[in-house]
Every structure is written in C-alpha cells, then in structure tokens.
Amino acid sequence: MSSTRAPDEVDDPIGYFIEDLTYHGKTERTRDSYERVLRRFESFLDHDMTPASATHRDCMAFVHSLRGDAADSTVATYAAYLHRFYGYMTEVGVFEGNPMTLVMEEMDETVDKDPARRDVSIPAMREFVAGIRHPLHRALVVALLKTGMRVGELCNLDLRDLAIDDEEVRETFALGTRPALADRPNSLYVTPDATVGEELNGEARTASNKRKRATVIPIDDELMGTLKxxxxxxPDGPSSADPLFVGTAEGWGERLDPQAVRHVVERYAREAGWYRTGGGAAENVTPHYFRHFFTTHLRDRTGDRGVVKYLRGDVADDVIDTYTHNWGDQVRETYEANVYQLLR
Incomplete structure (x- = not known):
C-alpha cells in the first residue's frame, strides 16, 4: 500500500502510518517499535472494531491492560506511541479525531499527583512569600508560583516578553514588543525557541525552553505589582536583549541563570524548614516544586485541565491551538477567576 492513496482508500491505517514514518526518515528500529505497539493495540480491540472506530474508553482499557505486566515507563511509552499514531492520522485526514488526547491528560494527572511529595497549603505559601523582602527574590518566586513556568523559561524572559498595561512603566521600559502581545496586555510570552548555547535576541542563552509551542500567560494584579x-x-546590564531578571550581587546586571534562581529558592526554603540537604525531590521545595504547586492548586480550583496544561506549555498541538484561539475568552478569564492569592 502506498501512503499516496487518498484517506478514504486506506484499509490498513497502521501500515499507512508505518510507511509514512519511513518517508519521514525514521529508522527501522523505530518503525518496528511503533508497529509492535500498534499491532498489539489492534489485537486488543474487539473483533468487530478497528483503530479508526476505537473510542477513548477503548484506548484507556488498552493502557490499563498494560499495567502490572509492564513498568510505568513502558506504559507511558506505549501510550505516547498510540497518541502520536492517532494525532498523525487525524492530521492527514484518515481519522476524524484523536481519542488518546483525553487519555494522555488523565495519565498526566496521575503522574503529577505524587503522594510522597511535600504538600504545602496556599496559606502556608502566603507565609513563605511574606518572608521574602528582596524585590528580585520576591519577583522570581511569585512569577514561578503564579505562572507554573520552568526555571529555565523564567531566566530566558526578556523585557520584550512582558506586557504591562501601565503608562509610566511603558515610558521607562520597552516592554511587550512581541507581536503576540499586541492585543494581550498584562501577559508574559514564553518562547519555544531558546536553546543552550544558541543566540536569541542577540544573546547566547544558558538555558533551554522545553516548550514546543509559544505560550502567552496572563498575569494578575499581584504578579504585575511584584514585577513593577x-x-x-x-539594574541596567550589558546585554542588548534586555533580560527581565538580572543579578543584583555577583554578576551585577547580567542575566540570571537557573542555578542562581535555585540558590535563591533554596535559601528561603531552608529558612522555612522546607529544604534539607539530601532530602530529595519529594521533600525539598525547589523551583520545580513551584510548578507542581501551580498545577495542583490551579487545576483543583478550575476543574479545567486543558487551561492548566496550556499555561504549563505541555499540551498536544490540537489542544494548544484551541486555547490559543480562545485566549481572551477562556484562558485569561479562567486564570483570573481562579488563580490563588499569595500576597496579603
């Protein structure tokens, strides 16, 4: 069968997909791995059912059948293979939709909820933030807690990535010059284009952004005031990129790197009794913990996993497109109505 056939002529979707993987340059080993997983899924389905007619419940049942016999990492890999298969076949018009989208969201939720992880309440986090007086340190912590972004993404922010609807601030700084922020005031733009060692906006970066798609994150009054x-x-710095967060001690005026931010968070977490050398990820409060805090509390308050996953920057293309197109109506309104308050 040739993948040049029209979608309505495809009688073996798995074979069609594997052949297209060949055209995309995937190795024989990769193609064999995909085919093994997809044929196993095909055999799992009832005899009168095909991958084209399978629902999200059929996909969930398949993933569930793997548990116990396979390691968690293997289950996640199988699910990712199936998700990519459906996503691709939907994109080329062979299938009408991707039933694995919901399944992957549910799996992500299960992974995020680690029962061994330290559980910090919102009131306790308010006490923590209240103890941070240094304007840079407070801005770093509040930005991480209010946006859920990764520490590298925070460090890569430039002034052009921040839009604040304040005339005095705009007269002082060249803020929000990204086209994507033109009609989205009080927002942060997180680019997918930052890579360690490569130049972006005239400056070589010390951290990579892991997002595959750009994300515009709304900022509320608390974060806006903290950033102002x-x-x-x-302090002014030497970089023409105008980084948002720069050093005020060592490396005066130079862009902060992720290690510097981790040191700041560790300092205050130790003072709060939330960090112990050798404590590990489950016990210690770190910038990554703030991402977990954001995900858990905002998801619980909104009941909308899609918006939270959009803000985190880790959703599938079809979901992120939906929220990008409905940014003003859904993302900002949902965020502002539900984001927790951290300042007293």
Missing part, C-alpha cells in the same frame, strides 16, 4: 516593584530597582 522589581523593574523600579532593576
């Missing part, structure tokens, strides 16, 4: 107070004392 930081901008009021932010």
């Amino acid at each position: 107070r930081w901008l009021a004392v932010r």
